[in-house]
Amino acid sequence: MKKEILTVKHLQKTFDNHGKKFAAVKDVSLKIHQGEIVALIGPNGAGKTTTVSMVGGFLNPSSGQVKINGHDIWKSKHFDHSGIGVVFGGELGFYGRASAYDNLVFFANLNKIKWRQQRSEIQRVLKLVDLQNVANKQVWTFSRGMYQRLHIARALLGSPSLLLLDEPTNGLDVEIAKEIHGVLQKLVKNTGVAILLTSHIMSEVEALSDKIILIGDGKVKETGTVSEIIAKSSVHHIDRPATLEESYLAFAPELRREQ
Known part of the structure; x- marks a missing residue:
């Protein structure tokens, strides 16, 4: 069960x-x-x-x-929001001139993820949505599908259930x-x-x-x-x-x- x-x-x-x-x-x-x-x-x-x-x-x-x-x-x-991740979607919500990785650093800080854990956590969520190879690209260059996957990655920070x-x-x-x-x-x-x-x-x-x-x-x-x-x-x-x-x-x- x-x-x-x-x-x-x-x-x-x-x-x-x-x-x-x-x-x-x-x-x-x-x-x-x-x-x-x-x-x-x-x-x-x-x-x-x-x-x-x-x-x-x-x-x-x-x-x-x-x-x-x-x-x-x-x-x-x-x-307590720790067990819940929310996917808003759309082309807003990220800093376009910043990389996908740096955007997730911002949200990791909001989620109060410890600094020492942030690198491995961000790498984990990017891999889950198949964005690990574009982690250092500026978000404004992303397709709409990549934007949506990045929204999902953001929601996964902290391993919500x-x-x-x-x-x-x-x-x-x-x-x-x-x-x-x-x-x-x-x-x-x-x-x-x-x-x-x-x-x-x-x-x-x-x-x-x-x-x-x-x-x-x-x-x-x-x-x-x-x-x-x-x-x-x-x-x-x-x-x-x-x-x-x-x-x-x-x-x-x-x-x-x-x-």
């Missing part, structure tokens, strides 16, 4: 907008084990980003529990997206890191996910593997199996937020 990395129980978040309350997340519970990729999918406004923000420590929950490696991250006054990926290949062409998929699959296999993924690209979810969680109206609606979600959708074709995208569209009406 693989170790349980993330445990979320009955997570809720209510916002107060000038006296009018809005429940963005009503009831979300999920588990992710070591070496597992779990996709959280649903329509815009379903509560995905709010859920990930609470898991990542960027937003206080109204109620519920988030545990990383059995530790309740919201129980203490000071949130959980990675949060929000739309990891958004805006990337098919070839680069496939490259990032390969990096993530290799990463999970070689390190055992757990990944919570959000994406609107169903082919990406289908390619990467061990488990899928469908969220709608701030609540978990369905959970299962790709094949289980397809089976639950009751979408059938005479000549071929249903795709995840077709199955997701079948669930879409019940995922929309209640007015």
